[in-house]
Amino acid sequence: xxxxxxxxxxxxxxxxxxxxxxxLGLLSLGFIVTLSxxxxxxxxxxxxxxxxxxxxxxxxxxxxxxxxxxxxxxxALLSVLLALPISRALALDPKLPARRAFxxxxxxxxxxxxxxxxxxxxxxxxxxxxxxxxxSDGWRLYGLNGILLAHIFLNLPFAIRVLTLQWQSIPxxxxxxxxxxxxxxxxxxxxxxxxVLRGVLPAVIGFIFLLCFNSFAVVxxxxxxxxxxxxxxAIFQSLKYDFNPSEALFLAWTQxxxxxxxxxxxxxFGRFQWLxxxxxxxxxxxxxxxLSMTLLGRIGYVMAWLYLTLPIMVLLPLAKQANWQxxxxxxLLSILSRSLFLAVSASLLSLVFALSILSVWAAxxxxxxxxxxxxxxxxxxxxxxxxxxxxxxxxMMPYLDWYRWGWVAIVLMNAVVVLPFVFKQLHPRVASYxxxxxxxxxxxNQDRFTCWRHIYLPYLKPVLLQVMAMSFVLALGxxxxxxxxxxxxxxxxxxxxxxxxxxxxxxxxxxxSLLLLVFAYLGxxxxxxxx
Amino acid sequence: xxxxxxxxxxxxxxLLSLSTSQAIANDLPELTVYTYSSFTSSWGPGPVLKExxxxxxxxxxxxxxxxxxxxxxxxxRLEGDRTRADVVMGLDDMLMPQTxxxxxxxxxxxxxxxxxxxxxxxxxxxxFVPFDYGFFTFIYDRNRIEQPATSMAELLASxxxxxxxxxxxxxxxQGLMHWIQLIYQNDAVNAWRQLSGNTVTVTKGWSEAYAxxxxxxxxxxxxxxxxxxxxxxxxxxxxxxxxxxxxxxLAQIEVAAVSAFSQQPDLAREFLTFLLEVDTQSIIAQNNWxxxxxxxxxxxxxxxxxxxxxxxxxxxxxxxxxxxxxxVWRSAxxx
Numbered sequence: 001x002x003x004x005x006x007x008x009x010x011x012x013x014x015x016x017x018x019x020x021x022x023x024l025g026l027l028s029l030g031f032i033v034t035l036s037x038x039x040x041x042x043x044x045x046x047x048x049x050x051x052x053x054x055x056x057x058x059x060x061x062x063x064x065x066x067x068x069x070x071x072x073x074x075x076a077l078l079s080v081l082l083a084l085p086i087s088r089a090l091a092l093d094p095k096l097p098a099r100r101a102f103x104x105x106x107x108x109x110x111x112x113x114x115x116x117x118x119x120x121x122x123x124x125x126x127x128x129x130x131x132x133x134x135x136s137d138g139w140r141l142y143g144l145n146g147i148l149l150a151h152i153f154l155n156l157p158f159a160i161r162v163l164t165l166q167w168q169s170i171p172x173x174x175x176x177x178x179x180x181x182x183x184x185x186x187x188x189x190x191x192x193x194x195x196v197l198r199g200v201l202p203a204v205i206g207f208i209f210l211l212c213f214n215s216f217a218v219v220x221x222x223x224x225x226x227x228x229x230x231x232x233x234a235i236f237q238s239l240k241y242d243f244n245p246s247e248a249l250f251l252a253w254t255q256x257x258x259x260x261x262x263x264x265x266x267x268x269f270g271r272f273q274w275l276x277x278x279x280x281x282x283x284x285x286x287x288x289x290x291l292s293m294t295l296l297g298r299i300g301y302v303m304a305w306l307y308l309t310l311p312i313m314v315l316l317p318l319a320k321q322a323n324w325q326x327x328x329x330x331x332l333l334s335i336l337s338r339s340l341f342l343a344v345s346a347s348l349l350s351l352v353f354a355l356s357i358l359s360v361w362a363a364x365x366x367x368x369x370x371x372x373x374x375x376x377x378x379x380x381x382x383x384x385x386x387x388x389x390x391x392x393x394x395x396m397m398p399y400l401d402w403y404r405w406g407w408v409a410i411v412l413m414n415a416v417v418v419l420p421f422v423f424k425q426l427h428p429r430v431a432s433y434x435x436x437x438x439x440x441x442x443x444x445n446q447d448r449f450t451c452w453r454h455i456y457l458p459y460l461k462p463v464l465l466q467v468m469a470m471s472f473v474l475a476l477g478x479x480x481x482x483x484x485x486x487x488x489x490x491x492x493x494x495x496x497x498x499x500x501x502x503x504x505x506x507x508x509x510x511x512x513s514l515l516l517l518v519f520a521y522l523g524x525x526x527x528x529x530x531x
Numbered sequence: 532x533x534x535x536x537x538x539x540x541x542x543x544x545x546l547l548s549l550s551t552s553q554a555i556a557n558d559l560p561e562l563t564v565y566t567y568s569s570f571t572s573s574w575g576p577g578p579v580l581k582e583x584x585x586x587x588x589x590x591x592x593x594x595x596x597x598x599x600x601x602x603x604x605x606x607x608r609l610e611g612d613r614t615r616a617d618v619v620m621g622l623d624d625m626l627m628p629q630t631x632x633x634x635x636x637x638x639x640x641x642x643x644x645x646x647x648x649x650x651x652x653x654x655x656x657x658x659f660v661p662f663d664y665g666f667f668t669f670i671y672d673r674n675r676i677e678q679p680a681t682s683m684a685e686l687l688a689s690x691x692x693x694x695x696x697x698x699x700x701x702x703x704x705q706g707l708m709h710w711i712q713l714i715y716q717n718d719a720v721n722a723w724r725q726l727s728g729n730t731v732t733v734t735k736g737w738s739e740a741y742a743x744x745x746x747x748x749x750x751x752x753x754x755x756x757x758x759x760x761x762x763x764x765x766x767x768x769x770x771x772x773x774x775x776x777x778x779x780x781l782a783q784i785e786v787a788a789v790s791a792f793s794q795q796p797d798l799a800r801e802f803l804t805f806l807l808e809v810d811t812q813s814i815i816a817q818n819n820w821x822x823x824x825x826x827x828x829x830x831x832x833x834x835x836x837x838x839x840x841x842x843x844x845x846x847x848x849x850x851x852x853x854x855x856x857x858x859v860w861r862s863a864x865x866x
Contacts, residue, residue, distance in 0.1 A: 060862040127748045142732050225697070225733035226864050241699035242857065243605045329573075393609075401613050487606075489595060 025360035028353045029376050032416060036383060039391025055250050068230040071144060072212035075151035076205045083159035086304045089297025091167030092286055096301055106157030108524055109308055111470060113477025114217045115494040116513040117153055119501055120311030121146060123318050123510060130314055146222030151215065155208045157308065162204050166196050172285040185290050206266035213259060214384055217479035221498060231255040235386045236483055252387040263382045315510040322511035339476060339493040342407060346414035347471035351464065353415060354422040358430045377423040380416050389413055389484040406485040413481045418471040425467045433459050469523045476520060559591045562798050565616040567603055568596040569738060576818035584805055590798055599736055600626065600702040607635045612792045617799040620787035623702050625709065627659055627786060628850040636788035639803055646807050649826045652784065659786035662806045663821035665755035666780040666839040667706040668773045676750055682777040683714055687725040694731050694740045695753035698860055701736050702783060707753050709849055710781040712856055713842050723863035760833035761820045780839040785821065
């Protein structure tokens with residue numbers, strides 16, 4: 001056999017082994033690619049309508065874009081600015097009480113289903129809120145105020161965690177040196193602390209910006225009219241309110257373009273760490289702080305505690321007044337079990353996706369292929385959930401009774417949406433496994449099942465549990481996917497809260513919010529315990 | 532191990548809740564009525580009507596509810612011929628042309644000559660039957676507003692605060708849009724701009740807006756002229772009143788029809804006939820807080836003051852201009 005042909009046939013057989021061994025991963029990849037292609041095709045082809053380009057000339061369109069960018073920018077900047085003194089205090093002030101508890105609370109806040117927070121904010125600062133009498137007469141929660149309050153609540157904790165880790169990463173040698181050199185507070189900040197922060201600040205701001213730009217539930221619930229609408233909400237409204245797919249298509253492309261370019265810019269800013277277990281401060285040498293800085297940090301810390309707990313605390317007295325009978329009549333128990341079932345299924349499915357795709361990733365040799373596989377797993381970060389959901393919904397409508405099968409799509413879409421997160425968290429662990437055990441495993445020549453069960457999965461277990469819990473909590477709080485595929489007779493917990501709060505049954509909404517919070521907390525306890 | 536059991540238990544309970552929601556009780560024919568949720572809520576007319584109809588039809592009546600009339604239509608068009616709906620109840624007259632064009636409903640073939648419908652309705656639609664109607668207006672609190680606005684122009688020029696509903700999601704909101712277009716026509720943009728200065732918030736549905744108003748968050752709320760009757764009859768409270776505008780008011784007629792894809796067209800027609808009976812009309816008026824379409828229904832006095840001089844807008848004209856009018860509203864109200 002000539003050399004070239006031999007090589008070819010070798011490649012061919014390698015390809016065959018890949019397909020036969022990695023069919024599940026290839027299937028996952030294919031599924032995700034097909035899903036998104038079809039989603040866009042279906043949006044484009046719906047009743048032959050093309051994108052509503054006339055929107056270019058509609059001042060409303062520009063208003064929506066301006067507002068989407070403006071609120072996201074403000075939310076990101078404010079979150080990070082407020083986080084700076086607090087993280088510094090957490091890292092450098094050893095006398096702060098309850099730091100571990102605070103950092104754990106931060107984690108919960110970041111993934112907290114936003115409907116819980118929205119109920120809390122309405123109870124606290126809404127028109128008949130607990131704190132409202134102390135505010136000026138012109139105070140309005142609905143609109144930019146409410147959106148900012150909610151977005152900062154959800155993202156400040158994230159910024160605090162990242163920045164605290166960053167400050168803690170400064171080696172004590174650097175501190176000692178700066179003290180020996182007699183740096184002033186400002187010099188020390190500029191020469192020792194700033195270089196560590198500078199690396200992550202743009203990425204953190206960019207990431208929060210992206211989250212707020214794609215925010216759905218907060219804007220839907222607290223926007224209060226057409227004046228404060230974001231693209232994501234506008235897409236939802238043009239489909240579900242106006243039934244205007246061509247306009248939705250145009251808005252969807254706009255959002256895809258904007259969110260995509262933000263993401264591309266963001267990915268150049270570098271990476272950061274935030275899920276690492278919270279340390280309780282360095283045991284090592286920590287520099288002396290000036291009194292004013294210490295005071296500022298402590299005041300910030302107390303304010304942060306208040307800000308991050310009051311909207312939840314206010315739910316407790318309110319929930320006591322809830323009418324249990326009414327809730328039981330609305331089928332609270334079946335809504336609860338349905339929510340849990342959907343969230344557990346979605347997080348399990350996303351694990352299957354991630355593990356099988358990572359297994360393909362590990363089996364491939366070329367770095368170009370690696371890049372392709374990773375980008376498929378990560379791309380749902382860039383594509384607005386709303387666009388995918390809407391496309392899939394319309395595409396499958398002629399063949400599927402969504403009324404009956406909507407729950408399958410809810411599980412699938414939630415799994416796809418959390419996939420980038422799961423993939424990113426698992427990726428380093430799988431890579432290190434390949435490095436350490438890849439050859440050994442090949443030598444042992446066990447069958448794949450035994451190997452997975454006894455070596456691979458146990459090796460991944462800590463990370464697996466962690467991401468499973470996180471994706472469970474994220475899926476539990478989902479609003480936007482349900483907004484498309486769910487229906488009024490088949491609600492989940494967040495949607496029940498939205499309906500209750502909408503009809504001003506705040507007490508019942510508070511009770512259900514607390515219930516949702518308990519389950520989110522249990523999920524996260526599991527994470528922290530196993531991590 | 533504990534956690535594995537936990538997940539197992541969850542899956543089982545989840546599946547149970549999935550399957551029970553689809554169980555069908557017995558062998559009686561099932562009539563599925565798509566409607567909006569305040570109709571089927573425990574305080575709405577739905578439960579009473581279900582009981583009354585099941586007593587005569589030898590069937591099982593199931594409601595499937597959407598948030599409101601507009602989302603009801605959207606749901607129907609998404610479901611197309613796969614819909615489970617036999618009867619579509621709760622669209623309004625302005626949505627009729629669109630629904631017919633989309634082929635979602637069929638002709639009712641009912642002879643309505645023996646039903647004493649109010650002459651003002653001038654009803655002769657081949658597909659839809661009316662089941663109640665009401666006039667849009669602004670409701671105010673007598674204790675707070677001593678001199679209520681007597682025209683739309685006066686309301687817009689005042690500095691009174693107003694809550695209304697999103698015209699894309701709720702039929703009252705859409706009604707206000709039509710009303711303003713009828714009064715101001717080409718000048719509607721300015722009317723909306725003026726109104727946006729008075730607007731506290733634009734809500735998704737009627738109930739949010741009305742609840743906020745009752746908590747004292749605004750001077751006026753967009754609702755129906757029949758709303759005070761509810762306070763008078765149920766709460767024995769005379770505090771709330773409906774404004775009368777010199778420009779005239781727009782009526783909303785709520786309608787029902789047989790779905791084009793119904794498996795039970797005869798039963799569905801029977802339900803439409805039932806909706807027009809005197810007793811049913813009285814139940815609907817006093818639970819849905821709208822006016823009856825028959826002229827021979829005895830109602831408490833509180834309903835008497837609900838009639839207004841009507842502006843007329845043809846559903847076809849509304850249909851033709853809806854998108855344009857929505858754009859006008861969206862850009863003017865969005866500032």
